[in-house]
Amino acid sequence: MSTNNSETITLSDADVEKNAQAPALPKDESTAANDFPADKYQVKLEPEDDPKCLSLWHKWLAVLTISSSSLCATFASSEAAFTETGLARDLHTTHEVAILSISLYVLGLGIGPMFVGPLSELYGRNIIYRTSYVLFFAFTWPTAFPPHIAVFLVFRFITGLCGAAFLSVAGGSVSDLFDNAHVATPMAVYTISPFIGPVVGPLIAGFIVQNTDWKWCFRVLLIWQFVQIILLFTCVPETYVPVILKRKARKLRKTTGDDRYFAPLEHQQHNLFHMILFSCSTPFKLLMFDRMALSLDIWSALLLGILYLAFQAFPIIFEDVHGFNVQQTGLSFLGIGTGMVAALATQPYWNSRFRREAKKHNGHPPPEIRLIIGQVGGILAPIGLFIMAFTTYKNVHWIAPIIGSIPFGAGVYYIYTGVFTYLVTAYRPIAASAMAANSAMRSTFAAVFPLFAGAMYHRLGTVGATALLAGLTTLMAPLPFIFYREGAKLRSKSRFAVQ
Template structure:
């Protein structure tokens, strides 16, 4: 799990998703002696190794997994553009309609606490297929809702179902490619859940402008159906313990009933695994100030990103007179900024390799925070530009230009926080990421609920400047942790010294 080279940020992105699995240790002499005494213990042969699949098949699996993740996060933001239709057709208030985004995001946040342990027992494929079939099935009540209560309940359930592709999928990518070749496919997967919330308004804007709002969800149904077919056709099982378990089961039928897989010799208690998956993250938040500070920083950022789904219609529709379709296009600035930051990844990889050489091949976790330092400057800078260009007399391109550095800063901050948590909290990396997910989801769910009142009370300039000020207040965090992080890790009961 954690034997990935620390000289590549994208390698550690794979570790984020694989966190929580037992580390693969070199065999001791005692273990080799046990294996000799047990000749019926299944081992991984070259023909069984998912890394030896044809390149086209591995890339087909990566693209399918990435598009599934894109769909899951795109579904979260598309709902923001259907709120007016919900209010009119389901006879509810705008504040209740906003819950369509909040409840879905909460489902995305808590889902990994359950699907993570399940994937360790039953493999990745059954989780993908089951979750996406349910994702498809439970989207129907949101496309044809009889009332607002039914709609909101199933928005939460679909969020739970879509969470598998944010907690398990990265592990499949690293299962398919070795360390030397994983960077590019991992980059393709890594960008997909970040681009998803930006793609949602682009699609929904065109649909709502030209058709009934329900077609947003009908379009999702078509996408999910095609996606489910591709999941069954192109994504093989890549989790090695489950591959060996299937191999042992086949050999017991055709060869000898004594054959066993390593995972079958371990005792697993699913209830205990899920309880541990829920309990440990919150214990980390309560007892480790460094993890809590990083989680609040990344949560504030995601809260602002989801608040934008309420703020952009106010800025561009109310102030600049955009229609729904053009308002959806206004999110292109954030997406462009995200792609620009992703394009700098080779430069960061080179810096990390050189730094690792200076430390005897070991990259200090605090080095990862250098990306966070850049993001800590760019994100509030972009928000301040947006704030002071939202006047009606300023051309509408001003806030879109400001959203570009905000989008770049978002990717830099998340990459820094995620990889730092994984490398600094390796023994409980899965719990560290689960804690981060829980805090982020709570902020992302809560911020849209007060966005309208805040923008109408403070105005577009004051409200956006307030958000910029909050990000500015958190900006010193990566600089401080870069200097004292090693000392804090040494005194932490969770982090590695």
């Protein structure tokens, strides 16, 4: 399930997803194929079966399909921000209740991975993708044609649960398709897609709401989901090797009539209830008993909370202060997206930097090395927020806060890259649980922050409220520097971290 430390440092995103794609299991439930005794009837992975041996164009087609599916799932979370006025008007509710359409969806995205992970270990990746996306598509219909607010909110939560597969399983497919020497670039493309999605949502929704009915936001989402379903069924092969071997064994038994052929997965004892229980309980134990993981989880959760709070704050900043219309306010999110893409473009530098660090430690660098990129993000994020805070005055040109959002977007990317990879490498035995704990914490903050954004901005003003957020990120900024220096000592006292 995991790679050695040298590969971890060199290929950060790959290691994150390899370790986080499914919940960690007890030893007797995660036996690898090579733990079984040699048997001539045990099927082996041949080149024609190996997903890494697919043509390059086919592998990239699968990666882009998976990435666009992930982007669509997170796009659906934020597009609702610009439908709240119409939703409140047409379904006869208040604006505060309408904000729940974001919160409930994000909550579903956070809870879903704890249940999807165990299922993917038993049945493979493709059936999870296809089933979840068909359900995602089906349950979006009541939100596109809602009879009343209760139905709308219930199905927003359910669609969040269905979309969660692409935040917990999809990265594993990318690492299945490429070897360690070539996985960094496709993994970086996949990794940024869930973070670009929330930025694209307001941009597209702004155009739709400005020019037509708000319900068309969800109808456009239905069209996109339908296209993604076709692509998932036609362009993405099964990449999970244990399931590939299981299918191969079944085919050999059928064609040869010899029932002695078997795959390792068929000889493992699985208790789905126990797997889900383990998947759900371990992340909470980690949060309760490990201060290092809790601190980093709160830091990354604060950032996602601020990102989702922006969906309520930007209309106040740009519509109320600068007189933007809905369409123009959606475009104001381009600053955050530009920062993220610019940060992604620097990934080759970081890959080479970590290769050099790995050589200094004879190929076995400590997990704290991964926090170097987080240190840069820890500085950029509050700088961007402070620039935004003190440029939101009416007499300051509107481009200034958008420029300030660029370093914030870059900081978010760097922080998540550093924190995710550190959690995977420092908590290798329970890497998936460490990522699940982070996901649950992030989703909780992202669900709650939009609920008080309006009240906070109206009470403190655009300058005071944004400066408060900048101050909170400043308080958290020393974390990667502290853990970089003291991480080894703290890990030695942890019941979960590697020593």
